[in-house]
Structure formats: C-alpha cells, structure tokens
Amino acid sequence: AQSVTQLGSHVSVSEGALVLLRCNYSSSVPPYLFWYVQYPNQGLQLLLKYTSAATLVKGINGFEAEFKKSETSFHLTKPSAHMSDAAEYFCAVSRGGGSQGNLIFGKGTKLSVKP
C-alpha cells in the first residue's frame, strides 16, 4: 500500500538559508508525487509534481524536488529562504491502481523563517 512520511513536523530556518523538507514514500506502483503549500487560512496550492518524466522537478517560488527511486525520497529544497515561504508544506503520493486520482498526504511540515 502507498504511504507518505514527512520527517519533521516543524522546521525553522533563517532568512537566506537553505530550505530542506524531507519526504519519503512507499508505493507498489510507479508513483506520482506532489508537494503542496498551505498559507494560513487558505487551501492547498500545488508547488510541483513528479509524473515519471525528469527526476529533478522545478516548481513555483524557486522550489525544486528530486525523485530518488533508490531512496524512495522526494525531498523539497530551496536555496535561499524568504520570509514569505513561512507556511505548511504537504507531500503527497498517488494511490495508483486505477484509484481515479486519489492522493495520500503526509502529515505536513510547518516551515518557520527567522529574520
């Protein structure tokens, strides 16, 4: 069965520092993987997605993620954090097997950015 684990429920970085949010997945079929961001009192917004094309995926707002099959990971990175990046981030994996677009979400990682 598919599952997603996000390591660290809270991550704090200084403005200008590297952002690294970790996501590991388990999937019995080739996965589709997604990163979403949620700002306070808003719905989720797609940052980027991996759908079996290039393993390094670039998203919005300077974020990128690399699909590593051998490590079953899809970590999210940004070279230099900005105050506006403070939000909650969710990793998700497709359930697969004709599940009509169902996703399984991780529990989320709250990113804080210190001035």
Added chain:
Amino acid sequence: DVKVTQSSRYLVKRTGEKVFLECVQDMDHENMFWYRQDPGLGLRLIYFSYDVKMKEKGDIPEGYSVSREKKERFSLILESASTNQTSMYLCASSFRVDEQFFGPGTRLTVL
C-alpha cells in the same frame, strides 16, 4: 485558472444538526474530493467521486455522506453533527490522475 469554491469559510453548528458543505468547480473535472484537516494529522480523505452520481468511501467516511447530482458540484453532509467533527474541511477536484485543485476550506465548529 481552475477555481474551486466552498459555500462558507466559517460555520458554527450545534450538536445534532444536519450540516451541508457545498463545493463547486468550474473546470469540468471528473474527480472531486472531500478531506478533513486536523493539526498533526494532515489531510484525511472522507469521500471522493469520479463521476456524477458516483461516490466512493475514503479513509474516514463514518458520520458523513455525499451527493453529486451535477458534475461541477459535490456536497458533504453531516447527518447529525458531533463535536468530534469540528475541523477544517477541504474540497478538491482533478482531471484523472493529476494534481488536485483545492478550495479555500470551511472551518466548521460544532458546539
């Protein structure tokens, strides 16, 4: 741009009331989803629908039902609201196996 709208941003109801949460999408998406979001638990799927009048249970369907009479509209129903259903409810839609587009959410408080 895809737009997913939810009928209310904030809702306060009393225990035992019947509650309707409405979701409308404007991109002719086949799939629609209802999630609840609680701190530390992430998003949990309640129900989803892949076609008009079709519905499938998600991970936590107990205490909820849904209705999809038109392709663009997906309703979540709490037959008899209870305090443990106080939560943020998020609706989403998608086209086949692709990214989901989310509404702004409804924060429901059951007193």
